[in-house]
Amino acid sequence: MSEVLNIKSPKRTVFWLLVFLFPPTIGLGLVYYSAAQGLTMGFTNWNIISAPKWIGLKNFEQIWNDYRFWLAVSNTFFIVLVTVPAQIGLGLLAAVLLHRIKGKTSSILRFVYFYPTTCSVVALGLMWMFIYDSGGLLNQGLEFVGLESVRWLGYGNALLSVCVLIIWTGFGYISLIYVAGLAAIPEQYYEAAHLDGANSWQQFFYITLPMLTPTTFFLIVVTTIGAMQTFGQVYIINGRADSTLTIVQYIYEKAFTQFSMGYAAALSWILISFILILTVIQVRLQRYWVSYDI
């Protein structure tokens, strides 16, 4: 272990080590204790004030028969199914187009596309709430071209409107990652393909896309996990309306407005299982389409 300090005065070093590792050790203790507590809490009935009561699987039984839970599940999966492909598709498109132009324009555009990701979800949510408003920007535009206005946040439309906001916010981050991925593809591949007479489309489908599959895989996993936990956008835009209820929002509502801690803990375990299952499926499926060695 030559890379490690050779200790001259062990006592002093032990003292400093204890001091230095004190905060992270407390943190580790907290995290593991909390994870264990979260696991057992799901099997109790607890309102935080009185002592928790062990009730076995009753919470899970109740969840199974809870129509709002199923509503939250279907809304959340809808958000995942719409926003993940759309964000990644749009992000890839933007990245490929940005890669064609170099220099200042490209970096300004990347900067602008990425900007919403850095903004508070609350601020963006409020802005879009008024864009979707009955007299908002979108309806003004529709009126301007002579179309009827739409209730963007009405029961049937609200969920899709939220998805649009999520896609609008997130695709810039994705294109940023893709631009880095594109820059890593060796130029020679394109030169060789060009000499063999491949056109731009062929080059895209036979070189660019396969070379980007590891990036795409990473982005699918990350954005799916993010979309499964959608909260801020729906909370701001639609308040507590059931049309856009998501799982995290339901957990929040149960735990911190009704103080059904046990029920909410059981819900969060279900959410985690969903995320885990999705991730495992994605990891399993990657060998069919992700190429790590070209």
Next chain:
Amino acid sequence: MTSKLIQSATRMPRDSNQTIRKVSLGDITANTILVFLFVVITVPFIWSAIASFQTPHDFVSGKGFLPSEWTLTNYKKVFTDIPMTRMIANGVFIAGTASIGGVFASAIAAFCLAKVNFKGRALYLSIVILTMMIPPAVLLIPFYTIMYALSLIDTPWALILPHLTGSAFAIFFLRQHMLTIPHELHEAATMDGCSIASILFRIYLPLVKGPMSVLIILNFMIHWNDLLGPLIYLNSVEQMTPTAGLSFFRGQFASEYPVLLAGSIVCIVPTTIVFLLFNRQIRQGLLISGLK
């Protein structure tokens, strides 16, 4: 390659073969899409910024893009009817303390795990890394009960303390950086009889300033933009951060939209400044870490 092709193509005379015209047509489509996306991203910001100077009456009547009368009342209301100054101070305090404290704690731990030899070091590191596997959603409720037991609910410390212990990712990230620093540096220092504390503070922390600042900037933005945490832990208006405060006042100002829009603009100004100042570090940090 393609761009080179296009460059040479555009320089050629117009009446050459068809493929060249096809490529430049592709170029036009590409640029149109880029401009379209640019417009789609910027218009909501511009529109909100303009609307935040509108009178509520103007906004509701919704006639045209530009207000008939520019007014600062909305911004005044943000700072008088909503205690925004207080909220910004809370937000800066929470995000600043949590990010700076957390990254320093992580850097110190990373130093111990990278450069000091002690029994159980490898085990400690794997216990740290294992916490990255635990989803934050599991910890939400138990953490709340801990803060409740410590009676820290409705204080900024409920949001700060959990971060002051350092994060697994930051520890791992900074440890990797410290491993790349040659050990000749501290060998000389040890010869001179320096303690590991002075080696850490005089040699290693200055050398990982770059990665540390990337982490601090990213964490600052994440904490500033956080909604769920402040919503859970902060109940009284005086304790709220701008994000929680705006969502709290959303109902009260439901009929005065421009005030809420002005509040939103105020809320994104600090992160925008940070982003403009450090955009290279932020993008670089995001690329390395993949964290959002």
